[in-house]
Amino acid sequence: MGERTIIPFGPQHPVLPEPLHLDLILEDEKVVGAVPSIGFVHRGLEKLVEKRDYHEMMYVIERVCGICSFIHGQGYVQTIEEIMKIEIPDRAKYLRTIWAELSRTHSHLLWLGLMADAYGFESLFMHCWRVRERILDIFEETTGGRVIFSVCKVGGLWKDIDNDTLKRIISELKIIEDELKPLTDVFIKDFSVQKRTRGIGVLTYQEAIDLGAAGPTLRGSGVALDMRKLGYAAYGELDFEPIVEKDGDCYARTLVRIREIYQSLDLIRQCISKIPDGEIEVKVRGNPNGEYLSRIEQARGQVIYYAKANGTKYLDRFRVRTPTFANIAPLLKMLPGSELADVPLLALTIDPCISCTER
Amino acid sequence: MSYLPKSPWLIHYDASSCNGCDIEVLACLTPLYDVERFGVLNIGNPKHADIFVITGSVNEQNKPVIQNLYNQMAEPKVVVAIGACATSGGIFRECYNVQGGIDKVIPVDVYVPGCAARPESIIDGVVKALGVLEEKHKNMTKVAK
Secondary structure: OOOOOEEEEEEEEEOOOOOOOOEEEHHHEEEEEEEEEOOOOOOOOHHHHOOOOOOHHHHHHHOOOOHHHHHHHHHHHHHHHHOOOOOOOOHHHHHHHHHHHHHHHHHHHHHHHHHHHHHOOOHHHHHHHHHHHHHHHHHHHHHHOOOOOEEEEEOEEOOOOOOOHHHHHHHHHHHHHHHHHHHHHHHHOOOOHHHHOOOOOOOOHHHHOOOOOOOOOHHHHOOOOHHHHHHHHHHHHOOOOOOOOOOOHHHHHHHHHHHHHHHHHHHHHHHHOOOOOOOOOOOOOOOOOEEEEEEEEEEEEEEEEEEEEOOHHHEEEEEOOOHHHHHHHHHHHHHOOOEEHHHHHHHHHOOOOHHHOOO | OOOOOOOOOEEEEEOOOHHHHHHHHHHHHOOOOHHHHOOOOOOOHHHOOOOEEEEOOOOOOOHHHHHHHHOOOOOOOOEEEHHHHHHHHHHOOOOOOOOOOHHHHHOOEEEEOOOOOHHHHHHHHHHHHHHHHHHHHHHHHHHHH
16 A cells, blocks of 8 residues: 555646536546535525515526526426416427527537546637537527527527527528537547546446436436426427446446437427427516425436425525536546546536536 | 737636626637637636636635735736726625635736626726736846846
């Protein structure tokens, strides 16, 4: 047994834009333990429900995380709508699904880029982000924002997408798919990329379940659990199956995300072909009273929203449980036994979103 | 600003931002906006950096980290606060763990507005910072003479 050294990883680290801090315990080059410390991004926004009413709170919740801001907003309004027993029009449901799937695509592309950067493949990182800009352009055209949209509201949506724009989105998706194909081929087939990802950070089926992993980390280990199958928004009327890979290593998790990008593009096409005409909002009267716990699928996995209302316009309690929080335990399982050089890769493979986790 | 004798390198730190501004900072470096063509590099090492790009607001936990990074940077250095949170606390200013903008801890030279700040305005802010950097550099050489 060699001598033990402790190396701090983060909070400011070139590979992650976010402040994740790990104390890595090393024996020579091997990691034997990791101690995470958090709290760098904690803002305490759940407590803001005491100062912002349930309509305004939507804009705060969107800023839980800037990457999947739309899905956070959607989850929050769905929770409030369930408490208030509001049935939103079908068109609004489909539009929410379209934006949510676009968010998932943009988040996965962002992750693929960062992953390529983690093993030093900078041109691949640049290309992934170039394709991602096309999705941000669709966001900007339809909502006005690039990362924070604020189009959801309790009872529906603020903005509609007209049918001409929807048609144009379809042709844009074709371009995105064509540009994406050669990039994803590199992730799947390139020899040196596989050298860095295959067999690294293996999480078995049983470990993934025991540690409560979520999202692509869970599905990469062979567990077919996807909250979209619950059928919220328009997902109940769409045809799709959860994407599963068996190996449980970095390669499998990359593969899950790549296949999910194609699946999302397909889901958007299905939505656009089925979307009905009509209203996009219903009138909301009164205040919520009661409690509800809703689960939806974010790009990183299952996210849980809990709201307790008391009949006034201010909620009693609001709580978010985010997928990265669930995935930190699997990360700590993967780290021991790995090489120090693989740590950034492993930290990225769970797609960490620290600002979600700490809120 | 007409001519700069050196390529400005920047270091980015996420204080307690929601990621929105962070991914926009990264988007500036990628092909659509591509500030690398001006010689601007995102560098992980504070000792190599001239411009400190910082997003999000200050709290007790990240205060020493920000000060530490700032102190490690060599003079002349410029601080750019990006987004509403970094300038004033933004939408989170009433949260119990948010103490306000970055200027509570270190001197800020350029403020970039927006929630999330757009890449165009981030680039604009960095270009303004270059002017400040040049100014500071001039003052330093004056003192040295």
